[in-house]
Amino acid sequence: xxxxxxxxxxxxxxxxxxxxxxxxxxxxxxxxxxxxxxxxxxxxxxxxxxxxxxxxxxxxxxxxxxxxxxxxxxxxxxxxxxxxxxxxxxxxxxxxxxxxxxxxxxxxxxxxxxxxxxxxxxxxxxxxxxxxxxxxxxxxxxxxxxxxxxxxxxxxxxxxxxxxxxxxxxxxxxxxxxxxxxxxxxxxxxxxxxxxxxxxxxxxxxxxxxxxxxxxxxxxxxxxxxxxxxxxxxxxxxxxxxxxxxxxxxxxxxxxxxxxxxxxxxxxxxxxxxxxxxxxxxxxxxxxxxxxxxxxxxxxxxxxxxxxxxxxxxxxxxxxxxxxxxxxxxxxxxxxxxxxxxxxxxxxxxxxx
Numbered sequence: 001x002x003x004x005x006x007x008x009x010x011x012x013x014x015x016x017x018x019x020x021x022x023x024x025x026x027x028x029x030x031x032x033x034x035x036x037x038x039x040x041x042x043x044x045x046x047x048x049x050x051x052x053x054x055x056x057x058x059x060x061x062x063x064x065x066x067x068x069x070x071x072x073x074x075x076x077x078x079x080x081x082x083x084x085x086x087x088x089x090x091x092x093x094x095x096x097x098x099x100x101x102x103x104x105x106x107x108x109x110x111x112x113x114x115x116x117x118x119x120x121x122x123x124x125x126x127x128x129x130x131x132x133x134x135x136x137x138x139x140x141x142x143x144x145x146x147x148x149x150x151x152x153x154x155x156x157x158x159x160x161x162x163x164x165x166x167x168x169x170x171x172x173x174x175x176x177x178x179x180x181x182x183x184x185x186x187x188x189x190x191x192x193x194x195x196x197x198x199x200x201x202x203x204x205x206x207x208x209x210x211x212x213x214x215x216x217x218x219x220x221x222x223x224x225x226x227x228x229x230x231x232x233x234x235x236x237x238x239x240x241x242x243x244x245x246x247x248x249x250x251x252x253x254x255x256x257x258x259x260x261x262x263x264x265x266x267x268x269x270x271x272x273x274x275x276x277x278x279x280x281x282x283x284x285x286x287x288x289x290x291x292x293x294x295x296x297x298x299x300x301x302x303x304x305x306x307x308x309x310x311x312x313x314x315x316x317x318x319x320x321x322x323x324x325x326x327x328x329x330x331x332x333x334x335x336x337x338x339x340x341x342x343x344x345x346x347x348x349x350x351x352x353x
Contacts, residue, residue, distance in 0.1 A: 009337075069326065078091055102133065151259045157216030163259060166212045166225050172261045173225040175215075177342040178292040179324065183257025183264030187229040189287050190255060190280075199276050202239050204232040210259050222288075225259035249334045253280060264288070265341070272335035278308055281338050292324060300325065 006026050007010055013019045017026045172178055188207065194203050208228045214223040233251040241248045250270055255279040256265040267284050271277045285301045294300075300323030307320050308329055317330030326343040329336070 005032050006030075085112075157221075159214050159216075159221075161212040161214065161225075162228075163210045163212055166259045167332055170260050172258045173223040175222045176223040176258070176265045177293075177344040178258060178261075179264035179288065181288055181343045182262050182265045183255060184262045185254035186264055186284070186287050186291060187257065190253065190284060191229070191231065193283050194253075199279065201233040201235055201276075204234075204316065206231050212259050225261045226256055226265065229255045229257075236270065245348075251335070267338075267340040269338045270332070270335065274336045277336040277338055281305075281308070281327075281340070284340065288324060294323070299323075 004026075005042065007028070007030050008026075009019065013026050013177050014027050014146055017029050019026050064147055096114050124129070129281065191206050194201075208227065210227045212223075212225045214221045231253045233253070235251070238248055238251070243250070251271045253271075254268045256268070258264060258265060267281075269277055271280070282301060282305055285304060289299055289301065304320055304322045306321075306327065308327070313331050313336075316330050320327040320329070321343050327342045328339040331337075
């Protein structure tokens, strides 16, 4: 079975390549061969880099095993040694002496066929295994081809936009719910916080990149104007490793805001340490509520942090909705990921009705 996977969060996208966790259209989803059942844990593909992305796009996974040859170690049949016996004396009364039912020599001759049988069985098995594996590979390939033919990826409606044109238009995108906050100011304040209290990390200054595009759908175009300020973190372990090392874990905090208007889209963190993840989350929430002018007595932060700190997070994530914030916290193989988006009151009301 082949599934289309978002390269950022490693979760399946729907038939229109929309990722419900990242809340955006994935232009180039990853195709995974899924050889497991729904009630089983999926194989660990994260040993290959997929984030990347975006993980994202990041990286890609393979689930194909080749045939394993087995060397024939069976030797030649053993020829039993021929024993020389003495003639049996005839009894004086003329009666024959009782004879053993099966002499040792005859038993040895019968057992000598066992190695031959084993050799033949091994020969048949060794020749059959590659054919069986080849047949399985053909089935998987045919299934993948059928899937891609039945559900082809159509990017004919995808239009990439220039950052300057998006800024000149000054109209916010339609693909995100926007916090009524200045994301540029939030990003600058978070950067200052990281530099003042690094919590033992080596921090790379924020890298800014922009990705602007729209996607045609039946109801009209959906636009995504993203500018991301990304901060990278290295702890004592990862600072000693090369980023290409398999043991290296990429840790970061991203602040995403609208390229045209600067309105805040979301906050994403991916760190190995849960305690630091929650500390950074709380600072982001505090900055957001301060920017929104929410008085301390009406703050949602105490309720959010109590729930986030008390809960055991399952691998498929736990969700918290309080005040301005819609928060998803979940575990990955490498640590903790936190995603915060705007809890739009209009969307919440429409869902309730």
